[in-house]
Amino acid sequence: MKGLLRGLKKTSLARIATYFSYAHYRVFLSVLTVTSLMIFMHTAILIFMLPPPFSTGPFLAPIIALTSFFYVFVIVYLISVFTSELSTGGALLFLSFPLSRVEYVFSWILNSVVAPSLLYLLSIAIPVAVIDPTLVLNISGVEITLAVLEMTAVGTVIFLLSLITKNRKTALSAGILLYLVVPYLGLIAFSYFKYSLKIDLSNTPVFWVYEALYPYKAGLFTYGSVSWSYNLAFPTAILIALILAATLFYSKYRLEVV
Amino acid sequence: MLKTLALILLLSGALLLSLLTFFTVSNLEVFSERRWLGIDVRGVYVSDKKVVVLTDHTRLGSLRRLEGYAYYAKCRLRMDVMKVFLPNMEVNFSVTNITLYVLYTKDAMSVTKIFSGYLSEEDVDALLKALELKKISETKLKNATTRRPRWYRYGQYFESDMCELKRGELSVLVLFEGYLKGIKYYNKTRSRPGFFSYIPVDAELEIVYRVKPTQGQLLRALDLMAIGGILLGLDIYRKPSEYREFLNNLFKLKKLLSRTKEPRK
Numbered sequence: 001m002k003g004l005l006r007g008l009k010k011t012s013l014a015r016i017a018t019y020f021s022y023a024h025y026r027v028f029l030s031v032l033t034v035t036s037l038m039i040f041m042h043t044a045i046l047i048f049m050l051p052p053p054f055s056t057g058p059f060l061a062p063i064i065a066l067t068s069f070f071y072v073f074v075i076v077y078l079i080s081v082f083t084s085e086l087s088t089g090g091a092l093l094f095l096s097f098p099l100s101r102v103e104y105v106f107s108w109i110l111n112s113v114v115a116p117s118l119l120y121l122l123s124i125a126i127p128v129a130v131i132d133p134t135l136v137l138n139i140s141g142v143e144i145t146l147a148v149l150e151m152t153a154v155g156t157v158i159f160l161l162s163l164i165t166k167n168r169k170t171a172l173s174a175g176i177l178l179y180l181v182v183p184y185l186g187l188i189a190f191s192y193f194k195y196s197l198k199i200d201l202s203n204t205p206v207f208w209v210y211e212a213l214y215p216y217k218a219g220l221f222t223y224g225s226v227s228w229s230y231n232l233a234f235p236t237a238i239l240i241a242l243i244l245a246a247t248l249f250y251s252k253y254r255l256e257v258v
Numbered sequence: 259m260l261k262t263l264a265l266i267l268l269l270s271g272a273l274l275l276s277l278l279t280f281f282t283v284s285n286l287e288v289f290s291e292r293r294w295l296g297i298d299v300r301g302v303y304v305s306d307k308k309v310v311v312l313t314d315h316t317r318l319g320s321l322r323r324l325e326g327y328a329y330y331a332k333c334r335l336r337m338d339v340m341k342v343f344l345p346n347m348e349v350n351f352s353v354t355n356i357t358l359y360v361l362y363t364k365d366a367m368s369v370t371k372i373f374s375g376y377l378s379e380e381d382v383d384a385l386l387k388a389l390e391l392k393k394i395s396e397t398k399l400k401n402a403t404t405r406r407p408r409w410y411r412y413g414q415y416f417e418s419d420m421c422e423l424k425r426g427e428l429s430v431l432v433l434f435e436g437y438l439k440g441i442k443y444y445n446k447t448r449s450r451p452g453f454f455s456y457i458p459v460d461a462e463l464e465i466v467y468r469v470k471p472t473q474g475q476l477l478r479a480l481d482l483m484a485i486g487g488i489l490l491g492l493d494i495y496r497k498p499s500e501y502r503e504f505l506n507n508l509f510k511l512k513k514l515l516s517r518t519k520e521p522r523k
Binding site for chain 1: 259261262263265266267269270273274277281288289324325326469475478479482
């Protein structure tokens with residue numbers, strides 16, 4: 001770990017920034033188009049369909065459920081671009097320049113997971129903040145934070161899997177599985193265990209992992225049993241940090257680019 | 259990334275500004291929801307001429323009012339027969355006035371608690387004063403039987419105008435006033451203790467939302483556009499080569515426009 005941090009300290013931020021802007025420029029138009037569409041959808045839904053004035057529950061759930069469903073495809077697509085660069089040998093070209101593997105992988109994490117999540121955050125936070133800034137400080141702020149953290153956490157897991165397998169199909173299938181199938185199947189399984197088999201999994205490590213990986217869905221669907229607060233964000237933040245460390249560790253010591 | 263950020267800020271600012279500006283000139287209802295009102299009778303006054311019926315309050319819940327949004331309530335009511343059923347009699351009356359009151363729930367609770375059961379004439383005066391004092395807003399329901407919806411085939415149909423709702427824990431109640439037409443007494447003993455009575459009406463409340471953008475909202479949208487513009491300007495200054503083609507096209511367009519403006523010789 002110390003070696004990894006030392007390695008990170010030595011890496012030039014300028015090199016990461018340069019490669020990141022190059023990689024971002026390659027996907028600039030698609031990211032901009034989808035994010036603009038998201039902004040339009042968020043604004044329109046917020047003005048025309050919301051807010052239900054007498055509801056007390058999570059306020060942005062209908063918006064986030066709809067738009068995050070589409071937006072995750074951007075992250076999956078970007079990770080698949082990275083994987084195809086690794087598998088087809090495009091990465092060799094960049095790594096032959098003074099760019100280390102850690103810098104290269106870190107730039108791609110920024111480009112494919114962090115930047116789209118932040119853009120999603122902006123696309124939803126901007127309309128909310130313009131319409132009523134007090135909302136961001138209330139329950140909507142928690143909602144937005146948890147939704148973005150969930151997107152980032154799952155994105156980092158998919159990124160690590162894609163990095164290990166160096167297979168574009170793995171990135172796509174893991175993306176669809178982890179973003180769209182596992183969270184809902186997990187909920188069905190939890191409720192089946194609880195109500196049919198009378199086994200409560202809510203205080204077991206299985207549910208803790210679920211809660212850390214999907215804090216927004218855990219807060220939304222188990223509303224009442226899980227407290228809807230920023231406390232849900234801490235396990236996810238720790239999970240993201242751990243996966244990032246594992247990714248950088250793998251890229252420094254194990255990654256072979258052929 | 260700076261370019262993306264700048265364009266996103268610029269786009270979202272422009273979109274919000276145009277939508278909000280559209281709402282400042284239009285009076286469009288953006289959304290509405292409907293609720294059935296429970297019409298249990300809470301208090302009743304019957305004299306040889308006049309009948310006043312106070313219904314129980316219906317809780318709407320806690321209204322969370324967002325900046326720039328205005329909420330209104332509109333009531334629709336259908337009466338098959340103009341009767342009120344009391345524990346030992348059935349009062350037939352002709353409606354002259356139906357009023358919908360919007361109150362804070364705690365006020366509505368105290369009013370319906372104080373003025374419950376059989377009321378005297380003094381009670382009715384006090385009730386009207388109390389409602390006048392505590393109400394957030396009120397609206398009179400007008401007879402709209404000629405415009406009643408197709409599914410209401412029988413009976414009298416009443417509709418109210420919009421009345422504004424305020425932030426807080428809200429309730430609504432309806433007050434019927436009319437003149438007595440007849441009383442039918444029952445010889446049965448009361449099966450239950452207490453004051454059980456009802457008025458056979460279908461009442462529906464429609465809550466309408468309208469956007470009335472505030473100056474703050476418009477300024478915030480404008481700020482976003484300005485920040486986006488400044489960031490884009492900075493990016494153009496930082497990397498003019500990326501925008502060279504765009505700037506060239508812009509200059510060409512400018513040249514073309516200035517040429518078309520020149521008077522023909």
